[in-house]
Amino acid sequence: MKSLSFTLIGIILLAMLITSCSGLGGVKTTPTVEEPTATAVPLKEITLCTAEEPKTLFYYGEQSKGAELVFDAIYDGPFDWVNYLAEPVIIEKVPSLGDGSASYVSGAVNASDLVVDVDGNIGPLAEGVKLFPSGCQAMDCAITWDGVTPIQMDRLTLVYTLKQGVQWSDDETVKAADSQYAYLVAAGLENSRYEEIVDEIVTYEAIDDRNVKVTTLPGLITSDYTQFFFSPLPQHALSSYTSGDLETVDAAAKLPLGWGPFKITAWNAGTGITLEKNEFYFRSAEGYPALDKINVKFLKTGRALNDLIAQDGCDVIDDSLIKAGASSEINTLQNDRAVRVETLPGENWEVLLLGINPASYDDGYYPYGSDRPDLFSDVAVRNAIRQCTDHEAIAGQQVLIGNGHPFVYFPYDVQNGSATNVFDTYDPTAANTALDAAGWKDYDANPATPRVAYGVSNVPDGTVFSLNLYTTTSSENAQIAQGIQTSLANCGIQIKTVATPAAELYAKGPEGVLFGRKFDLALISWKIGDTLPCALFESEEIPSEDNYWIGVNDGGGNVTGYQNAAFDAFCTSARYGSTDQAAALNAQLEAAKLLDQETPFLSLFFDAKTFIVDSKLCFPDERNSEKYPYSSLEYWDFRDTCN
Known part of the structure; x- marks a missing residue:
């Protein structure tokens, strides 16, 4: 009975299966596969x-x-500066004389025409103006115009080509006309930092969608062709506003378009x-x-x-x-x-200046009168002071430092820079030997007492090597001054630190300590950027009564009184007499090498620009x-x- 029941059940199940299959009409089913939900990529x-x-x-x-x-x-660019050289970003290339994108075009100039002289000053052509005649692009062929002889001068012409595919963030194309528009905006602003550049330009035009052509006043010789390109503004979004409006309107001042x-x-x-x-x-x-x-x-x-x-x-x-x-x-x-701590050279250069030529020497040097003895005219003495200064210890007192041993005033390592100067190495033994040879004697063999002059050129015998070191009242400078004092004491040079309020220290000459050139040593910070400051040490920038204590062109920064015609030539060539940026940088290097050899100052360190980063x-x-x-x-x- 049991086996019969199982047989009946099997027959019934088979029948049900056949009936079910015939009901589908032979259609095959495809199983449904559920796709997994994609995991959203988190935003960076x-x-x-x-x-x-x-x-x-x-x-x-x-x-x-x-x-x-x-x-x-x-914005990206238009140019980046790396290792003191320009690199194009949204421009195809930096204009070059070699490929014709930069050129000097000769033309006649007449008395009273605006020209640029060899120092970069704009003024009317007149007798006595020193200038670059046509075909001359260096100081060795510059002339002083006699006011009569017909003369031709060169006008710099530059063509900038925008890269293809550069778009505003609203998807409009960045055009040459946007750069021309930016130039016109800048020219229409009062007290703009672009005034000098605008004044040097004669024409600025978009010659098609991608090319801008610029022509300057005659006589301008420069290696920095980037400065004449005006970073574009979106004309399609801003043209309904005046230049003055753009300083406050949201479309330009709060939510500007960029590329x-x-x-x-x-x-x-x-x-x-x-x-x-x-x-x-x-x-x-x-x-x-x-x-x-x-x-x-x-x-x-x-x-x-x-x-x-x-x-x-x-x-x-x-x-x-x-x-x-x-x-x-x-x-x-x-x-x-x-986290990590990123430390980079900051903009403040800590430097110890040597008062080589005080202002009291300007009417003649009287060593037995009221003038300070001529302590620093001997380069060997200046280098001995440098060699006796423990740069490493002084820099080591700073918690963070951007560059603890810069080459002159270069915040970053210099490509093709000069080899390390022997006087950069802290060596008080060698420094003492050099001072002794120069006539600064240590008769009592006691480094705690200062040396005394005997047979030192231009210095009365018996002069004690004792110096005043002026600096501000900041605790940081007091610490650095103490380090200098300790170092130089090991070489028999006595230092008295004179902490001076900044307003007094930096006051205009003749009253001010610095610009009145009334110091032996001065410990100061100078702000230095990508523009290398050789002008700080040009002879014509020595502040004096003749130039109203502000130098000739650049504010009278040469408070040390340092003078070197070869240095002046290199510096002028770098700033105004080079047509290639690599050549200009090389001229800066050559100028800096002279400073490195002759030590009108001690380059201590650059402060730190610090970032804390994940x-x-x-x-x-x-x-x-x-x-x-x-x-x-x-x-x-x-x-x-x-x-």
């Missing part, structure tokens, strides 16, 4: 914290560090600026920018750096939020693997630029390991 987003909120983002308006940061994000890796999507006053990836960036096909969003957050100074990281979520802490008092925090953070946020390796790291925002990216 950072918070960049700064104390510098811009007043305006109008490109040709008031400049600030906060504005420069944003400009580096929304760079990022675009501004919001500016909340007092809080921050939001930068998002510009989908129309001309390098987007290469994968740039790597980040999707940068939240620029404005914070007040004085807060603990760890709080900025923990409470405000700062992935990058800008130098503006890092003050000298944060040194202990920075020391701690340098050992924190979650350890996995990587910057590019190329750092020899004043605007680094913001000049390379498109390359910023997260990686497990940064080089």
Whole structure:
């Protein structure tokens, strides 16, 4: 019975299966496969914290560090400066005499015509003006016009070609007409920092969609062809406004269009600026920018750096939020693997000036009268002072330093720079030997007492080697001055530090200590940028009564009284007498080598520009630029390991 039941059940099930299959009409079914939901790729987003909120983002308006940061994000170029040389970004190439994109065109000039003289000054052609005649592009062929002889001079013509594919962040093409429009805007502004450049230009025209042609006044010789290109403004968005309006209208001053890796999507006053990836960036096909969003957050100074990281979520802490008092925090953070401390040369150059020629010598030197003895005219003595100064110890007192042993006034390492000078090496034994040979004697063999002159050229016998060192009242300078005093005591040179209020130290001559040339030694900080300051040591920039204590052209920075005709020639060639930027840089190097050999000052160090950065946020390796790291925002990216 049991087996019969199982048989019946099997027959019934088979029948049901046959019936079911015939009901489908032979149609095959395809199983439904559910696609897995794609995981959203997280945005690469950072918070960049700064104390510098811009007043305006109008490109040709008031400049600030906060504005420069944003400009580096929304504009790319037009040129970058790396190792003191220009590199084109949105321009096909820097104009060159070699390929004809730069040229000097000869033409007649007449009395009273505006020309540029050999020092770069604009003025009417008149008798006595020193100028470059046609075909002359160097100081050795410059002439002084006699006011009568017919003369031809060269006008510089430059053609700039925009790269294809450069778009505004609203997808409009960046055109040559946008650069011409920017020039006209700048020319229409009052008290603009572009006034001098505008005055040197005769014509500025867009000759088609991609090419701009510029012609300058006759006589202008320069190697910096970048300065005559005006960074474009979006004419299609701004042409209805006057130049004055652009300083305040939102379309130019708050939410300007750009062509760079990022675009501004919001500016909340007092809080921050939001930068998002510009989908129309001309390098987007290469994968740039790597980040999707940068939240620029404005914070007040004085807060603990760890709080900025923990409470405000700062992935990058800008130098503006890092003050000298944060040194202990920075020391701690340098050992924190979650962050890294980026230290770069700052803009402040710490230098010890030697008062070679005091102003009292200008009417003649009277060593037995009221004039200070001629302590520094002997280069061997100046170099001995340098060799006796322990640069390393002085720099080591600073918690952070940008460049602890710069070559003269170069903040970054110099390509093809000179070999290390023997006097850069701290060697008090050699320095003492040199001082003794120069006639500065240590008769009591006691380094605690100063040396005395015996047979020193231009110095009365018996003169004690005792110097006043002027500096400001800051604690930092007091510490550095103490280091100098300690060093030089080992060579029998007595130092008395004179802490002086800055207003008195930097006052105009003849009253001021510096510009009145009334010091033995002066410890000061000079602001130095990508423009190398050889003019600070040109002979014509010695402040004196004859030039109203302001020098001839550049403010009278040569307060040391240093004079060297060969140096002057190299410096002038670098600034006004070179037509190639590499040649101009070489002239700067040659000028600097003379300073390095003759030591009118001791180059101590550049201060630090410091950033605290998330350890996995990587910057590019190329750092020899004043605007680094913001000049390379498109390359910023997260990686497990940064080089």
